[in-house]
Amino acid sequence: MVFCPGIGVNPIAEEGEDILYLHTLMIITAMAFAPGFGGLIWYGDPDKGKEVFNNLNFQRETSSDSYGGTPTGTITPYKDATYGNVWRVHKPAPDKRAEIRGAEGFKQVVGETYYIGWRSRIDIPENFRGNATVFQWKSYPNSTQNYPFVMEYNGRVLEIRTYDANWMQNQNGKIKTIWKKSVKANTWFSMVLAIKLSRNSKEGYLEVYFNEEKQELLTGGTRVYHKTMDGDETAPKWGIYNGSVVGTTITHYVGDLRIASDLESAKPSSSVFPLSILGVQSESRLRNYSRNSEIIPMRTLFRENKNGKERFFGADGKLWKPPGSFYDFTHPED
Numbered sequence: 001m002v003f004c005p006g007i008g009v010n011p012i013a014e015e016g017e018d019i020l021y022l023h024t025l026m027i028i029t030a031m032a033f034a035p036g037f038g039g040l041i042w043y044g045d046p047d048k049g050k051e052v053f054n055n056l057n058f059q060r061e062t063s064s065d066s067y068g069g070t071p072t073g074t075i076t077p078y079k080d081a082t083y084g085n086v087w088r089v090h091k092p093a094p095d096k097r098a099e100i101r102g103a104e105g106f107k108q109v110v111g112e113t114y115y116i117g118w119r120s121r122i123d124i125p126e127n128f129r130g131n132a133t134v135f136q137w138k139s140y141p142n143s144t145q146n147y148p149f150v151m152e153y154n155g156r157v158l159e160i161r162t163y164d165a166n167w168m169q170n171q172n173g174k175i176k177t178i179w180k181k182s183v184k185a186n187t188w189f190s191m192v193l194a195i196k197l198s199r200n201s202k203e204g205y206l207e208v209y210f211n212e213e214k215q216e217l218l219t220g221g222t223r224v225y226h227k228t229m230d231g232d233e234t235a236p237k238w239g240i241y242n243g244s245v246v247g248t249t250i251t252h253y254v255g256d257l258r259i260a261s262d263l264e265s266a267k268p269s270s271s272v273f274p275l276s277i278l279g280v281q282s283e284s285r286l287r288n289y290s291r292n293s294e295i296i297p298m299r300t301l302f303r304e305n306k307n308g309k310e311r312f313f314g315a316d317g318k319l320w321k322p323p324g325s326f327y328d329f330t331h332p333e334d
Contacts, residue, residue, distance in 0.1 A: 039265035041114070042103045044257030046077035046085040054102030054235065061096040061246040073098030075239070078253060082188060083119060086255030091240040093249045099136075099239030103259055110197050110229055114259055115266030116236055117192040117209075121253040124155045124185050130244025134158075134252055136237040137195065139230035144168050148228045149178075149206060151191075152242070158183045160208060165201055165227040178217050178224050179208050190256075190268045197229045204228035212267055 044052050058071035073095045078088035091098040108114070122134060135151035149162045159180035164170070183189055190211050198204030205225045208215040214222050228234070238254045256268035264270055 039115075039260040039262035040258065040270075041261060042106045042257075042259040044087070044100075044103065044118075046087055046255075049077075050075070052104055053100050054104055057097055057099045057101050057237070057239075058095065059097035059241075060094060061243075071095045071097070075100060080121075080253060080255065083255050086119070086253050087238075087257070089239040089252040089254065091245065091250050091252075093247050096243065096246050097239070097241040098252075099237045099241055100254070101138075101237050102235040103257075106259055108197060108229075108234070110199065112261070113194060113196045114261065115192055115194050115263050117190070117256070117258040117260070117266035117268050117270075118238065119188055119190045119255045119268045120238075121186060121188045122153055122155075123251040123253070124153070125248060125250075126155060126185065128155045128248055128250075130154065130248070131242055132245050132250055132252075133241040134239070135191075136241070137193075137228070137234060138237050139234045141231055143231035145227060145230035148204075148226060148230055148234060153183070155185045156182065158189075160206075162206070162224065162226050165230075176219070178206070178219050179215055180218070181210055181215075192263065192266045192268075194263065195228050197234075199227060199229045201225060201227040209263070209267075212269065 042052075050056060056075050058073045060071040071094075072092050074088070074090045075098060076088050076090075078086055080086045087100065089098050089100065120134065122132070124132065131152040131154050133150050134153050136147050137149050138147045139145055144166050145163055146168050147163055149160055151158065151160050153159075157180050159177050162176050162178055164174040167175070192209035192212070194205075194207035194209070196203065196205045202225055204227050205223050206228065207223050208217065216222060217224050236259075238252070238257065240250045240252050258266045258268070258270070260266035
């Protein structure tokens, strides 16, 4: 959806007051980071640029398997015909890696459950015979596991593999495929991964949602218990990586990247978005003419739309009710 600005001066404000109000059209756009609303913790908005990520990683293949040479991969915003602005992660044939690393501002708490959602379309040759790592739950530094789990794609089958808790010390340790799905190359699909963050393999767990349907796992049931926190930090990575991708040009389109504290807010189809009021400075205020005449910072008012019903929240997550007759929360058609 695209919404146009509609900000004006409150006609019933007292003389000299600089109070702005929301006009008939709300200006609704995704912010990069807005904790505390409707479960949405972070949103990887292409309009915000690469600053929404911790880093971008590129690597040219070398005999020592270390960073070196001059990689020529790119990670840029891209206008997709179906989903609008997404990220285009392009890995040229000579390169081994082109990856987005981490979510800027996302602070993990061990013991919490996080939902990581996104859309993917992977443009990969039909004759590819390797495995491209397209998502990593990657640990840094002081790691014993290196990556608690990864997602790989060979152009025909998408699969998730978990790694033994001490895999760095014993690379003959267990690598287990817990889920796989046939996926046609260069077609859009969506993922949500529910991750209970723990260093204890009996407490941490992973659940998988493909195209918004909860998946049965190869281990039995819909949840696998696993060590999901390793090293000083464990972070999401989206893109293309692996030794077997060297020599093949692959482009991974990723969009609607989300981290949330609940499933609904993490779904790429979710209409839960923070509001960013275009053209209004952060110190601008919106007066709520309700019983307590509460003053709410405009940038901390958020909209949720479920089944055609809209609700609005403050940054504290509490429901905010406009006075009805004064505000008309209507929007143009998509």
